[in-house]
Every structure is written in structure tokens, then in C-alpha cells.
Amino acid sequence: MxxxxxxxxxxxxxxxxxxxxxxxxxxxxxxxxxxxxxxxxxxxxxxxxxxxxxxxxxxxxxxxxxxxxxxxxxxxxxxxxxxxxxxxxxxxxxxxxxxxxxxxxxxxxxxxxxxxxxxxxxxxxxYTFPEQIQIEKQIQDWIEDTSGTVFLFAYSLGKAQKIQYLVEEVAERPIYAHSAVIEMNNVIEEHTDLSFRAEDMENQDLENSIVIVPSHLSRSDKIRRLVDRYSVKKAGFSGWAVKNSYNYRGGYDKTFPFSDxxxxxxxxxxxxxxxxxxxxxxxxxxxxxxxxxxxxxxxxxxxxxxxxxxxxxx
Ligand SMILES: [Zn+2]
Structure with missing residues (x-):
């Protein structure tokens, strides 16, 4: 039963x-x-x-x-x-x-x-996603083609680390992350062979950097202030992104149907x-x-x- x-x-x-x-x-x-x-x-x-x-x-x-x-x-x-x-x-x-x-x-x-x-x-x-290799290439191309400060919104455990992994392969700019992401990076680094470059975003100059932010904070006041201050481009990562409504809800400039x-x-x-x-x-x-x-x-x-x-x- x-x-x-x-x-x-x-x-x-x-x-x-x-x-x-x-x-x-x-x-x-x-x-x-x-x-x-x-x-x-x-x-x-x-x-x-x-x-x-x-x-x-x-x-x-x-x-x-x-x-x-x-x-x-x-x-x-x-x-x-x-x-x-x-x-x-x-x-x-x-x-x-x-x-x-x-x-x-x-x-x-x-x-x-x-x-x-x-x-x-x-x-x-x-909900049929493109080939994964294509999605990952599009993410890396977008990172390379988008200048200035970009915020990448991803669930702090799982999605955030995969996005960092892809971004680190192509980005020469500094990478920062919210403390909730850093905390999960640390646990994963302790127990696997993976390591991540990101430093805590708190009190950093975010000009021309890549910042990993937990997706639930996409509309928080603090993040909005930073978005205005640095004229940030915002990207979201989710299977829901195959529908346009996902962009509107998160207020994203760009979305990718990267799903777990x-x-x-x-x-x-x-x-x-x-x-x-x-x-x-x-x-x-x-x-x-x-x-x-x-x-x-x-x-x-x-x-x-x-x-x-x-x-x-x-
Ligand atoms: Zn889950």
C-alpha cells in the first residue's frame, strides 16, 4: 500500500x-x-x-x-x-x-x-528541453558575450554549483556568490574533488563581475538595489524557462532551460x-x-x- x-x-x-x-x-x-x-x-x-x-x-x-x-x-x-x-x-x-x-x-x-x-x-x-550540450554552450556563449555585471540566479544547492562550473570554464572576470551559495560550495568542496572560485559578494565591488545569487532572492530589495547600482543583466536557469512566463516572474533578461x-x-x-x-x-x-x-x-x-x-x- x-x-x-x-x-x-x-x-x-x-x-x-x-x-x-x-x-x-x-x-x-x-x-x-x-x-x-x-x-x-x-x-x-x-x-x-x-x-x-x-x-x-x-x-x-x-x-x-x-x-x-x-x-x-x-x-x-x-x-x-x-x-x-x-x-x-x-x-x-x-x-x-x-x-x-x-x-x-x-x-x-x-x-x-x-x-x-x-x-x-x-x-x-x-516541457521538452534542448540537448544539454546545446544549453551549456548557450550559457557559456552568453557569459562571454555579455559585458558588465551579470547576476546568475540559481538554487543555492545543486544548480548554483553546476552554473559556476560552466561559467568558470569561460569567464576571466571575478566571480562572486551570495553567502548561502558559498556555504554550499564549502560543503561540496569538503566532500568531493570539486572546487569553486567564487568569493563572498558581501562588501565587494561588483563592477564587471559575475555573481551567483539564490533564485528566491531575485526580487529582494537588497538585490534590486545592486541591480540598479551596477546596471546588472540577470539570467535565470530552470526547466520552467521553456515557457516565457518564467522570464516575467523572475524579471530576467535571459533564461536557460537548464534543469535538474x-x-x-x-x-x-x-x-x-x-x-x-x-x-x-x-x-x-x-x-x-x-x-x-x-x-x-x-x-x-x-x-x-x-x-x-x-x-x-x-
Ligand atoms: Zn530537489
Whole structure:
């Protein structure tokens, strides 16, 4: 039995809770350290060592990675440390997932499973991204062609580091970053071979520099003042950028459809590779994606809705 409330609950021999901020089961799994998935209390959770390190740093908890032989962790290609979970060799839970190689990160390699619980953020055909190599080239070309001060708005954990990696390859200008990004750079540098050039933007002369800023601050007063002062060009990075409305919302001069999630076609390919008997979709275009899988691909698929219980029958 599978249920969605605060996180995904799976009832097999025991109660397993996946990516919940507050619920606790007998076993608890955290796929990655983004805040919408992260437990606020400490204790033992099944997660990768890097996810545990980042969680401890971000949320000041005493999370400890637990050993759970029934759960196999598979790198999910979303951010560093992110994992999918293969439960009892039968149920595959993707967490947030990307199958494409990006910057320094390899995409998820699907495995066979009888049941699949898959995120469906971009589960409609409108969200089809260009080839990654093309997106990354466009970002680097734009950096080289845009003079003056540029602000690059990206989620502080994951996206911000990938963007820095691409920018460092081509930019000779100084690179600065917001303290929230620097903090995440530091954790990642401590636990991987990656290193980043950016220095803290606080009290710096930002003239003719590249600045990495957390995306949620794109409309904050402090950032707006800096944007005016330095006549900043602003760029945003997200899968939502395939739609023009994303530019308007963030007030960006330029956007790139650089995503840490699968696009629609990659989601379909992922399901076909896993070849499950049952598919449960959640998040984003969950209903539309399940409906597509049923009608066009013949899968037994349905969306997991809040507080609705899915027994074995569909
Ligand atoms: Zn995420």
C-alpha cells in the first residue's frame, strides 16, 4: 500500500516513509538535501553520506545515515548525493531525478522494478528541453558575450554549483556568490574533488563581475538595489524557462532551460526502461503524466494524491 501525505508512505512488512519533513516511519529515507524533502528533526535516516553531511550543515540537525539492507541507494543524477531507492528489489522510488549528464554530474541509470514511484514535475510534452550540450554552450556563449555585471540566479544547492562550473570554464572576470551559495560550495568542496572560485559578494565591488545569487532572492530589495547600482543583466536557469512566463516572474533578461529534473521525454524513457507493472506519479503534472502512460504506452499508471490510499488494485 502506498499513500502520499507529508512525503510518500509505503506499507510493506513495515512502515517506510520517504522524503518527509515531519512524518516518521519505522524506516525513513531522504533522497536529497533540498529543503522540500528534508527532515527537520535529527536521528537515523537512510540516505547517502553526502546528503547527511549537507543536511547537517543546512538545517543544523544531527542526521545519521542508517544502514538498511532492504534499501539499495542508486545515484539519481539530480544533485550531488541525491539517491533513488530500490526497496526489497521490487519498488523503485526515484526521488527527484534526471537521466541527462550535466556539468560534472552523471544522469540516473534506471533499473528494472515491479513498481515505480516517479516524480512527474515536467510530465507534459510542452516541457521538452534542448540537448544539454546545446544549453551549456548557450550559457557559456552568453557569459562571454555579455559585458558588465551579470547576476546568475540559481538554487543555492545543486544548480548554483553546476552554473559556476560552466561559467568558470569561460569567464576571466571575478566571480562572486551570495553567502548561502558559498556555504554550499564549502560543503561540496569538503566532500568531493570539486572546487569553486567564487568569493563572498558581501562588501565587494561588483563592477564587471559575475555573481551567483539564490533564485528566491531575485526580487529582494537588497538585490534590486545592486541591480540598479551596477546596471546588472540577470539570467535565470530552470526547466520552467521553456515557457516565457518564467522570464516575467523572475524579471530576467535571459533564461536557460537548464534543469535538474527529467524533461517529458526522459520521464517516458525512464518508465519504459524500468518496465514496471505499476507506476505511481507524484508532483507537478502527475495526473497528465499518468494519463499519458495509460493511454499512449499501456502502463498501469495513476497519480498519487494527498491522503488517498492506493491499494494493489488501480
Ligand atoms: Zn530537489
Amino acid at each position: 502506498i499513500r502520499k501525505k507529508d512525503g510518500i508512505h509505503i506499507y510493506r512488512d513495515s512502515h517506510l516513509v520517504l522524503d518527509s519533513r515531519s512524518s516518521k516511519g519505522k524506516t525513513n529515507f531522504v533522497s536529497h538535501a533540498h529543503s522540500d524533502h528534508s527532515p527537520r528533526k535529527g536521528g537515523e535516516v537512510v540516505c547517502s553520506n553526502l546528503t547527511a553531511e549537507i543536511l547537517r550543515k543546512r538545517f543544523n540537525t544531527d542526521i545519521q545515515p542508517a544502514d538498511q539492507p532492504n534499501i539499495q541507494l542508486l545515484e539519481s543524477g539530480h544533485i550531488l548525493g541525491s539517491s533513488a531507492a530500490l526497496i526489497d528489489g521490487e519498488v523503485l522510488y526515484t526521488g527527484d531525478v534526471s537521466t541527462r549528464n550535466r556539468a560534472y554530474l552523471d544522469g540516473f541509470k534506471p533499473v528494472k522494478a515491479e513498481e515505480l514511484v516517479i516524480e512527474s514535475t515536467y510530465g507534459i510534452p510542452a 529534473h527529467c524533461d517529458f521525454n526522459e520521464l517516458v524513457e525512464l518508465v519504459e526502461s524500468v518496465d514496471p507493472e505499476k507506476v505511481y506519479t507524484h508532483h507537478g503534472f502527475d495526473e497528465a503524466f499518468a494519463s499519458y502512460l495509460r493511454k499512449e504506452k499501456g502502463f498501469n499508471a495513476r497519480a498519487l494524491k494527498n491522503n488517498q490510499t492506493s491499494l494493489t488494485e488501480f
